[in-house]
Amino acid sequence: MLYFVLSTPPLPPLLPKYSKCTDCDSFFFFFFKAYRMRNARSVIYSHGINACRSNLSEFPVECHQYLLKEKLYTLGFDQSFPGHGPLHNVESYNYKNGRRVVKARALHESALQPLQRYILLDIEGTTTPISFVTDVLFPYARNNVRKHLSATYDTEETKADIKLLRAQVEDDLKQGVIGAIPIPPEDAEKEEMISSLAANVEEMIKADRKITALKQLQGHVWRTGFQTKELEAVVYEDVPEALRKWHASGLKVYIYSSGSIEAQKLIFGNSNYGDLRKYLCGFFDTTIGNKKEARSYLEISQSLGVDSPTEVLFFTDIYQEAIAAKEAGKLKWHY
Numbered sequence: 476m477l478y479f480v481l482s483t484p485p486l487p488p489l490l491p492k493y494s495k496c497t498d499c500d501s502f503f504f505f506f507f508k509a510y511r512m513r514n515a516r517s518v519i520y521s522h523g524i525n526a527c528r529s530n531l532s533e534f535p536v537e538c539h540q541y542l543l544k545e546k547l548y549t550l551g552f553d554q555s556f557p558g559h560g561p562l563h564n565v566e567s568y569n570y571k572n573g574r575r576v577v578k579a580r581a582l583h584e585s586a587l588q589p590l591q592r593y594i595l596l597d598i599e600g601t602t603t604p605i606s607f608v609t610d611v612l613f614p615y616a617r618n619n620v621r622k623h624l625s626a627t628y629d630t631e632e633t634k635a636d637i638k639l640l641r642a643q644v645e646d647d648l649k650q651g652v653i654g655a656i657p658i659p660p661e662d663a664e665k666e667e668m669i670s671s672l673a674a675n676v677e678e679m680i681k682a683d684r685k686i687t688a689l690k691q692l693q694g695h696v697w698r699t700g701f702q703t704k705e706l707e708a709v710v711y712e713d714v715p716e717a718l719r720k721w722h723a724s725g726l727k728v729y730i731y732s733s734g735s736i737e738a739q740k741l742i743f744g745n746s747n748y749g750d751l752r753k754y755l756c757g758f759f760d761t762t763i764g765n766k767k768e769a770r771s772y773l774e775i776s777q778s779l780g781v782d783s784p785t786e787v788l789f790f791t792d793i794y795q796e797a798i799a800a801k802e803a804g805k806l807k808w809h810y
């Protein structure tokens with residue numbers, strides 16, 4: 476599977492210089508996100524790239540462009556390949572307050588290789604701001620999980636959620652996972668059971684665990700939030716147009732997220748740009764495999780019916796996921 480790197484692992488700051496932000500470039504926003512500088516923005520400044528936080532406070536990092544280029548190259552981000560990187564779509568170079576500002580078009584479908592008619596999109600950090608997931612969705616799940624379990628305790632759905640959680644916690648206890656709390660036996664009092672389940676869920680959310688047991692329950696809790704309009708999903712402003720164009724040009728777009736398939740449908744069905752599900756051909760979650768494992772991308776490719784994982788272009792902000800997707804192309808194809 477080919478991939479488009481939206482971020483890279485953190486690099487140490489190269490020069491202890493302070494920068495000043497006058498303009499931002501969206502590509503390097505993704506790059507600097509990989510420095511774990513949430514809200515960081517960047518400006519292409521003369522020979523290099525200066526970073527600052529979005530609130531314009533100074534940030535002690537300067538990364539010279541040739542070093543960045545070199546680093547990206549070692550990460551497999553080959554700027555000479557037309558599908559890789561907005562720097563090939565440069566429309567203009569301008570000078571603003573003595574600084575050079577590069578304006579570039581977003582990745583166009585013509586940049587795809589002829590066989591890549593399938594697009595696979597991650598959600599958090601790719602179509603949707605990380606802050607929406609961590610500051611809105613996760614707190615909503617944390618604050619409402621008790622209420623949800625209490626209200627739906629006897630439903631088949633919640634019984635299945637509890638069964639999955641119990642199995643996960645038992646496994647976690649065996650593995651010595653910090654924060655795992657024993658769940659009382661099945662015939663325990665409802666309140667005792669809910670307290671222990673909620674405490675485990677809280678720890679799992681805190682640790683940002685991408686496990687099916689948590690993600691399935693979270694999706695069910697969020698469903699109420701979307702139904703009552705307490706929640707509205709956020710996608711980046713260029714997402715609806717990109718989906719529309721890809722759809723119109725015959726590309727098939729799929730989602731692969733750690734969030735459950737039900738949660739993914741809630742996100743794209745209730746976004747700040749309306750219902751975007753009409754542009755999507757399907758959804759994959761952790762039930763097909765972990766996003767950092769190559770095998771998962773092979774499984775997805777096989778269920779899409781393509782001849783090889785290299786026919787699928789995967790977009791993510793997580794480096795290990797991109798590498799796993801790339802590795803899938805080398806795995807043995809089973810029929």
Ligand SMILES: CSCCC(=O)C(=O)COP(=O)(O)O
Pocket residue numbers: 597598599600608612685690731732733734735738739742766
């Ligand atoms: C389905 S949206 C909820 C996102 C979520 O729970 C999550 O863990 C994000 O994972 P992703 O694989 O999209 O980075």
